[in-house]
Amino acid sequence: MEPRPRSFYALTAFFVLFVIFLYGPTITIAILSFQGPQGGLTFPMNGVSTYWFHNLFEQQAVGDIWGSFRRSFALGLMVMVATVVISVMAGLAFRKRFRGSAALFYLTIASLVIPSILVSLGVGLIFDRFGLKVHWATSGFGAQLTWTLPFGLLVMFAVFNRFNPSYEEAARDQGASAWQTFAHVVLPIIFPSVVGVALFGFSLSYDEFARTLLTAGSYNTLPLEIFGMTTNVTKPVIYALGTLTTAFSLLIIGAFLLAVWITARRRARRMASLAKAG
Incomplete structure (x- = not known):
C-alpha cells in the first residue's frame, strides 16, 4: 500500500479545522445550555442540568418566545408552499423560450445580490406608501419570497433542463391528459427535487433576519425575538432556546429526507411490480 502524500494530511487538517469553525459555535452553545441554575453565559460551567430548558416553558419576564416561534413556523410554511408552487410552474413555463424570458430570469435572480436590508427597507416602504399594514404575514411574506424564490427557480430549471420529454410523450400516446401527465x-x-425546494423555502424563511427586520410589523418572528433577547437576557436560557431551535431545524431536515426515502422506496417497489407483470 502506497504511503499517503503530505498534501493528504495537510488537507485533512484543513478540513477538520473547517468543521470545527463551522460547527464549533453551535456545539459550544449546546454545551452551555446545560448550565446549572447558577450558571452564566461563559465557561467554566457551574453545574450540569436541564434547568434552562424547563425555564423556557415557564412564564417569561421578557419577550414572546413561543408566540414568535408560532409566527416563524407559520411564515415558513407559507413561504415553503408559495416557493414550491411558483418554482414548479416557472420551471414548466421556462422549458420553452418566450418573449422576455431572459429578462424575467435575470430580474428574479438579481434579488440574490441585492443587500437583504435594502430589500427589507424597500418592501416596508412600498407597503407604507400604499397605506397597507406592515405585517409579518404580508410584507414579511413578500420580502422572504425575494430570498427563497431564486433558489427554488434555479433548482427547478436544472431539473427540467435534464428532464427527458419522452416520458410525457409516452403518456400522451396512451391518452393521458395534460394534467394526468x-x-x-x-x-x-x-x-425529490420538489422536496428539496420545499426544504430550501422553509429553512431559509424560518431563520431569516435581515429581510424580516423592517417588514415584520409589531410582532417579531423567532430570529428577531432572539436578536432582541441578546440585548437584555444575560442567562443561559437564550442558549437553551438556540439549542432547541437547532434541534427543530434538524428534525425538519430529517423529516424531508425521510419523505424522499419513502418516495424512492415506493417507486422502486412499483417499478419492480411492473417489471414482474411485464
Missing part, C-alpha cells in the same frame, strides 16, 4: 408522470419523477 403532470400528476402521474412528471411530478413523481421530480418529487
Whole structure:
C-alpha cells in the first residue's frame, strides 16, 4: 500500500479545522445550555442540568418566545408552499423560450445580490406608501419570497433542463391528459427535487433576519425575538432556546429526507411490480 502524500494530511487538517469553525459555535452553545441554575453565559460551567430548558416553558419576564416561534413556523410554511408552487410552474413555463424570458430570469435572480436590508427597507416602504399594514404575514411574506424564490427557480430549471420529454410523450400516446401527465408522470419523477425546494423555502424563511427586520410589523418572528433577547437576557436560557431551535431545524431536515426515502422506496417497489407483470 502506497504511503499517503503530505498534501493528504495537510488537507485533512484543513478540513477538520473547517468543521470545527463551522460547527464549533453551535456545539459550544449546546454545551452551555446545560448550565446549572447558577450558571452564566461563559465557561467554566457551574453545574450540569436541564434547568434552562424547563425555564423556557415557564412564564417569561421578557419577550414572546413561543408566540414568535408560532409566527416563524407559520411564515415558513407559507413561504415553503408559495416557493414550491411558483418554482414548479416557472420551471414548466421556462422549458420553452418566450418573449422576455431572459429578462424575467435575470430580474428574479438579481434579488440574490441585492443587500437583504435594502430589500427589507424597500418592501416596508412600498407597503407604507400604499397605506397597507406592515405585517409579518404580508410584507414579511413578500420580502422572504425575494430570498427563497431564486433558489427554488434555479433548482427547478436544472431539473427540467435534464428532464427527458419522452416520458410525457409516452403518456400522451396512451391518452393521458395534460394534467394526468403532470400528476402521474412528471411530478413523481421530480418529487425529490420538489422536496428539496420545499426544504430550501422553509429553512431559509424560518431563520431569516435581515429581510424580516423592517417588514415584520409589531410582532417579531423567532430570529428577531432572539436578536432582541441578546440585548437584555444575560442567562443561559437564550442558549437553551438556540439549542432547541437547532434541534427543530434538524428534525425538519430529517423529516424531508425521510419523505424522499419513502418516495424512492415506493417507486422502486412499483417499478419492480411492473417489471414482474411485464
